[in-house]
Amino acid sequence: MSLTLEQVQRIAHLARIEVSEAEALTTQSHLNGIFQLIEQMQAVDTRGVEPMAHAQDLSQRLRQDAVTEPDGRAAFQAVAPEVEAGLYLVPKVIE
Amino acid sequence: MTQWEVVIGIETHAQLATVSKIFSGASTAFGAEPNTQACAVDLALPGVLPVLNKKAVECAMRFGLAIGAEVAAKSVFARKNYFYPDLPKGYQISQMDLPVVVGGEIPVMVGQGDKAYEKVVHLTRAHLEEDAGKSLHEDFHGKSGIDLNRAGTPLLEIVTEPDMRSSDEAVAYAKALHALVQWIGICDGNMQEGSFRCDANVSVRPKGQVEFGTRREIKNLNSFRFLKEAIDFEVQWQINEIEEGRKIQQATVLFDPDNGETRVMRTKEDAHDYRYFPDPDLLPLIISADWLARVKGELPELPTQKRERFISELGLSTYDATTLTASQEMADYFESTVTIAGKANAKPCANWVMVDLTARLNKEGKELADSPVSAAQLAGLIQRIADNTISNNIAKKVFEVLWNGEGATADEVIDKQGLKQITDSGAIESLVDEVLAANPGNVAEFKAGKEKAFNALVGQVMKAAKGKANPQQVNDLLRLKLSA
Amino acid sequence: MINASLKTLSLALASKKISSVELTQLFLDRIERLNPTLNAFVTVDAEKSLNFARAADARIAAGNAGLLTGIPIAQKDIFCAEGWLTTCGSKMLANFVSPYDATVIRKMHSEAGMVSLGKTNMDEFAMGSSNETSFFGPVRNPWDTERVPGGSSGGSAAAVAARLAPAATGTDTGGSIRQPAALCNLTGLKPTYGVVSRYGMIAFASSLDQGGPMAASAEDCALLLNTMVGFDERDSTSLERPAEDYTLNLEKPLNGLRIGLPKEFFGEGCDAGVMAAVRAAIAEYEKLGATTVEVSLPNSHLSVPAYYVIAPAEASSNLSRFDGVRYGFRAEDYGNLDDMYMKSRAQGFGAEVKRRIMIGAYVLSHGYYDAYYLQAQRIRRLIANDFVEAFKVCDVIMGPTSPSTAFKLGEKAADPVQMYLSDIYTIAVNLAGLPGMSVPCGFAGGLPVGLQLIGNYFAEAQLLNAAHRYQLATDWHQQRPGGLA
Numbered sequence A: 001m002s003l004t005l006e007q008v009q010r011i012a013h014l015a016r017i018e019v020s021e022a023e024a025l026t027t028q029s030h031l032n033g034i035f036q037l038i039e040q041m042q043a044v045d046t047r048g049v050e051p052m053a054h055a056q057d058l059s060q061r062l063r064q065d066a067v068t069e070p071d072g073r074a075a076f077q078a079v080a081p082e083v084e085a086g087l088y089l090v091p092k093v094i095e
Numbered sequence B: 001m002t003q004w005e006v007v008i009g010i011e012t013h014a015q016l017a018t019v020s021k022i023f024s025g026a027s028t029a030f031g032a033e034p035n036t037q038a039c040a041v042d043l044a045l046p047g048v049l050p051v052l053n054k055k056a057v058e059c060a061m062r063f064g065l066a067i068g069a070e071v072a073a074k075s076v077f078a079r080k081n082y083f084y085p086d087l088p089k090g091y092q093i094s095q096m097d098l099p100v101v102v103g104g105e106i107p108v109m110v111g112q113g114d115k116a117y118e119k120v121v122h123l124t125r126a127h128l129e130e131d132a133g134k135s136l137h138e139d140f141h142g143k144s145g146i147d148l149n150r151a152g153t154p155l156l157e158i159v160t161e162p163d164m165r166s167s168d169e170a171v172a173y174a175k176a177l178h179a180l181v182q183w184i185g186i187c188d189g190n191m192q193e194g195s196f197r198c199d200a201n202v203s204v205r206p207k208g209q210v211e212f213g214t215r216r217e218i219k220n221l222n223s224f225r226f227l228k229e230a231i232d233f234e235v236q237w238q239i240n241e242i243e244e245g246r247k248i249q250q251a252t253v254l255f256d257p258d259n260g261e262t263r264v265m266r267t268k269e270d271a272h273d274y275r276y277f278p279d280p281d282l283l284p285l286i287i288s289a290d291w292l293a294r295v296k297g298e299l300p301e302l303p304t305q306k307r308e309r310f311i312s313e314l315g316l317s318t319y320d321a322t323t324l325t326a327s328q329e330m331a332d333y334f335e336s337t338v339t340i341a342g343k344a345n346a347k348p349c350a351n352w353v354m355v356d357l358t359a360r361l362n363k364e365g366k367e368l369a370d371s372p373v374s375a376a377q378l379a380g381l382i383q384r385i386a387d388n389t390i391s392n393n394i395a396k397k398v399f400e401v402l403w404n405g406e407g408a409t410a411d412e413v414i415d416k417q418g419l420k421q422i423t424d425s426g427a428i429e430s431l432v433d434e435v436l437a438a439n440p441g442n443v444a445e446f447k448a449g450k451e452k453a454f455n456a457l458v459g460q461v462m463k464a465a466k467g468k469a470n471p472q473q474v475n476d477l478l479r480l481k482l483s484a
Numbered sequence C: 001m002i003n004a005s006l007k008t009l010s011l012a013l014a015s016k017k018i019s020s021v022e023l024t025q026l027f028l029d030r031i032e033r034l035n036p037t038l039n040a041f042v043t044v045d046a047e048k049s050l051n052f053a054r055a056a057d058a059r060i061a062a063g064n065a066g067l068l069t070g071i072p073i074a075q076k077d078i079f080c081a082e083g084w085l086t087t088c089g090s091k092m093l094a095n096f097v098s099p100y101d102a103t104v105i106r107k108m109h110s111e112a113g114m115v116s117l118g119k120t121n122m123d124e125f126a127m128g129s130s131n132e133t134s135f136f137g138p139v140r141n142p143w144d145t146e147r148v149p150g151g152s153s154g155g156s157a158a159a160v161a162a163r164l165a166p167a168a169t170g171t172d173t174g175g176s177i178r179q180p181a182a183l184c185n186l187t188g189l190k191p192t193y194g195v196v197s198r199y200g201m202i203a204f205a206s207s208l209d210q211g212g213p214m215a216a217s218a219e220d221c222a223l224l225l226n227t228m229v230g231f232d233e234r235d236s237t238s239l240e241r242p243a244e245d246y247t248l249n250l251e252k253p254l255n256g257l258r259i260g261l262p263k264e265f266f267g268e269g270c271d272a273g274v275m276a277a278v279r280a281a282i283a284e285y286e287k288l289g290a291t292t293v294e295v296s297l298p299n300s301h302l303s304v305p306a307y308y309v310i311a312p313a314e315a316s317s318n319l320s321r322f323d324g325v326r327y328g329f330r331a332e333d334y335g336n337l338d339d340m341y342m343k344s345r346a347q348g349f350g351a352e353v354k355r356r357i358m359i360g361a362y363v364l365s366h367g368y369y370d371a372y373y374l375q376a377q378r379i380r381r382l383i384a385n386d387f388v389e390a391f392k393v394c395d396v397i398m399g400p401t402s403p404s405t406a407f408k409l410g411e412k413a414a415d416p417v418q419m420y421l422s423d424i425y426t427i428a429v430n431l432a433g434l435p436g437m438s439v440p441c442g443f444a445g446g447l448p449v450g451l452q453l454i455g456n457y458f459a460e461a462q463l464l465n466a467a468h469r470y471q472l473a474t475d476w477h478q479q480r481p482g483g484l485a
Ligand SMILES: [Mg+2]
Pocket: B011, B157
């Protein structure tokens, strides 16, 4: 398997990372090298093997429904790039 | 002319009745100052982790139990990845392959009176997920403002099979679901505040065709009226398109209530690649049989159970029983009325609640909870009809008095206003004689075969009795005297 | 004092031979002198540290000090610490002052009364095996400043090795505690997944990440582990277990200890010098009463490929929150919203992070999920099952931690695949969720070699016991780099 430049650009957009044409070429060669390594997996017959998503075969622990978090807006927004009237500002969202 | 069949499936997002968020301890209270209810977890600060709210899970379990679905012993939370400023983590925690509720059905009554019919809507699934925040588009120097108070609010997404065949069926389903989620206490049903929002998947196909047509999804309908208007518009639009030789493209559309039209938000081509995968921060959700049994034990009697009981114990028709169990308030009101008035009066109780009371409430735009006439007052009134103290007509007057708060009980009103029915046959006979003597013309007409003249005579007697004479007795006596 | 064990420091503080303020100042001075060479710390805030030290001295004076009260420690910059810059080695977070404490930090500060000396350099978002991917520049190995310290906890490793701190925290997603420990002659432990809370530890790959101690000896690690572990209601993968004192069984003799030697770890691909040191260490264990048995981890060669699907997949999603909206870096010039995302992330992340995000996005994308992500998860199961089989016939598995000693700065930086293979012996442990350690076991070409010990689930105490007995019999762990005055 080998990624085309178009695929590289498509993934970059999925991940919202701007990649210039020059960068795309390097990225393509790096990714293809890595996928060559990854491809080793394809030789293995894993039929009937239960996928393992977590390091533990346990069940999820739950919390009680209680309000435990006070308003921390001032502290949280102190590190924000742009806020106004308690809102985070971003370029206009178009629906 | 092709006959078209409409196919509708509905996805509903019901906000669950918890005090804290689904994965954090921040409050879910409505209407707070922007971002004051968005804690570190809701803001997706680096390093924070989600911890699932047990009550949200129990809400989903209640729902599954209430609709006869399978509550999954094991379900899995997945991440739905996409970038949007109201989605702080860059992914929504939802459920994909293994949802918590699978299957189930909701019986609904469509239409009214004689034209009413029952429809069973099948559910595909219901799954737990978190809500996103809100983008405010009023002008911040050409920018949008993001409020994340709503981010992380627990939702149950309830998905039907494409079972509905008209906007009326869709609305009947949505109303039944709306009543049910409130009935079982998992959602406050507040549509203005966005606690209950519907998306409708709509397609059309020529009658008799097996395959479905291409569907378009109408997003975020937050009133029953918009649901109906949006579907009706969409159906007509799709039929026109096809009849004019164009193909329907799969799309997500928005309904504009101002012009009553739908417009495309995105097409299949720009659909996202959500890259779902099991959330590595959350282990599988395991629901034990014990836990499920405990939650089941805490459920109130469900609408379907109540409906069956109304039919078997009280002898109500399916239509009446379904109508009376359309909401918990209605069912409770009716049951309180029957408890006082007696099971023998179940049918008149049903009629008074479904017809007279409902009409009066509708006229003033009131909810049942705000009814000025209590169940006890209504039951007292029905008892007086049953024991012939008053006629149905007089009862309507008494009801009006009670509605206006001018009497505490039906008995008090009847007493004070002297509305007690005249049942003494001697008294009625003298009234009949007076009327016959005073109206020779009507008597002659009747004798000439005009049945209408009889009704006129009955009216005269009732008028003379100020409405209080027992109508049956008046009828019987008049016929006797006229045939003599 | 600079070279003293935590136990010695604890006794000195308790007997008031030295105050925590004095001790802290000693290390702060050393940091000031040596950090410009090593670049081990990215943030030092003397006033903050001394405040912790004063509070610790007050606790000691009041008689309610714990064993580690007043002892300085270096914190990997992946742990959020309230009021401290917490950068995760990235430009993306270069200006991020955390508004909250990670659970590990909170425990160390509030419960144990330890003194944070500062935040240590690391590979960006813990993605790397050499500390060269840090936005703040590479860390230099105190044993040879032309060489890497390993990664991603390279700053922590270099800091402890050069005695800029008596101990440090690290995190290990694919070997990030053990490999730098091996390359810097330290003892480092990666606990069983779920034993140490991940809350406030900036996520790389959530199902693999685990925090742990890095120190000079197993005994020091045991003391630190005691403060780091414990159930945390803010991490739903954190385990509810009865408290355990990891120092309790350190001295237990090793008679009858069954050491499993995976044949896959003793074949090709490992430097001869490393292999010689590892074999010598195993011989030493036999002298201490242990027996050896050959075991097999037949799928271990698949651990690197499976890891480079699973870890990037999780990372691509975990790092989506860095979007320039609520905190962190936002590009200077951008057009619309999408452009802001694209530019902020392109400029805020370094090359290796971007590579892994893109690998992750790809393996999860439509049409590729089954072939890559699901297949990797199935192989993960096979790898975990291999360990289950192996532990039927042995108590502890041993082998090399890293296939080579510290390599030269820049040597592997241009070839991601070569870099990834540095973790060939450590990654399987993370996939399985097992505890693992690296213990100094000699030198090759003047550079430290690490012996890896892998235990069964929750066998931390047993690993520490095995390491401690070895350290009683050898003095590899007491060797210090020369040339740093
Ligand atoms: Mg949906």
